[in-house]
Amino acid sequence: MLPMLHLTLVYLSDDFKIEADDSHAYVRTEWLQPLTDNDFVSEAMKAYEVIKVRNAERVLVNAQQVSILGPETKDWLSNTYYCLFSQTAVKKMARVMPDNLFKKLALSSVVTRATAATNISYDIQDFASEEAAIRWLLED
Numbered sequence: 001m002l003p004m005l006h007l008t009l010v011y012l013s014d015d016f017k018i019e020a021d022d023s024h025a026y027v028r029t030e031w032l033q034p035l036t037d038n039d040f041v042s043e044a045m046k047a048y049e050v051i052k053v054r055n056a057e058r059v060l061v062n063a064q065q066v067s068i069l070g071p072e073t074k075d076w077l078s079n080t081y082y083c084l085f086s087q088t089a090v091k092k093m094a095r096v097m098p099d100n101l102f103k104k105l106a107l108s109s110v111v112t113r114a115t116a117a118t119n120i121s122y123d124i125q126d127f128a129s130e131e132a133a134i135r136w137l138l139e140d
Contacts, residue, residue, distance in 0.1 A: 003138060010050055016043040018050050024138065025057035025089065034067035041073060048084055055089040058137040062096045062130060063107060074106065078113040086121040093124045094133035 005026060007019035015035045019028045029047045051059055069077070085093065095111075097104045104126075111124050127133040 030062035082114040
């Protein structure tokens with residue numbers, strides 16, 4: 001039986017939402033619509049700050065509405081962004097993937113490159129549904 005999450009809204013813009021349940025060291029982020037690469041990077045960094053400050057160990061990224069990212073942004077994700085979380089309390093990151101195959105492949109390749117190029121200290125897994133992602137994040 002999974003514990004009940006009690007999410008508190010931490011941040012909301014037109015593009016992005018961040019919720020947290022500190023009792024489970026859990027942060028949930030959700031892309032609400034596609035955005036430009038610059039806006040994507042800026043919103044992604046807000047998520048990083050929240051995750052770091054709250055000492056989150058479990059992170060859910062709902063990327064179902066994510067943008068198609070340019071090559072520079074993908075490089076930034078692979079070489080910088082995913083490495084940042086190795087300096088936080090994060091143990092598990094679950095990504096709920098978009099249905100769009102092209103977007104899904106692009107997101108998968110970013111993590112493949114990040115784990116190959118750097119030493120990432122946490123588990124990242126991709127899921128088709130948020131329910132499956134939460135189940136994996138909360139099991140111990």
